[in-house]
Amino acid sequence: MKITLDEAKAYLRITYGDEDALISDFIKTAEKLVSDVGRLTPEQSGSDDYVVKTAMLYTIGYLNENRTNPDFKKLTLTLRAILFAHREGVI
DSSP states (O other): OOOOHHHHHHHHTOOSSTTHHHHHHHHHHHHHHHHHHTTOOHHHHTSOOHHHHHHHHHHHHHHHHTSSSOOHHHHHHHHHHHTHHHHTTOO
16 A cells, blocks of 8 residues: 555644655655565555555554654554454464
8 A cells, every 4th residue: 555645734734845765755754664674565455455555644644653762662563453354364
């Protein structure tokens, strides 16, 4: 699932363009984290799966809100919970 800059900005409720580069980095980080934590194949991470999209948007929001001191263990545990079905091969 590819999240666009416009989708991420809408989710974050950001209307200005001053932080577009930072948000783009958050998107790339979210794609990598969700793929790794969810043990997603390229087909799964590229699909239109709403669970994967939710996990990516959650990650983008978390990184935006916790810029100075993110707790990656907490983030990873939350992503594992969101992506549990993918990790276990249920979906």
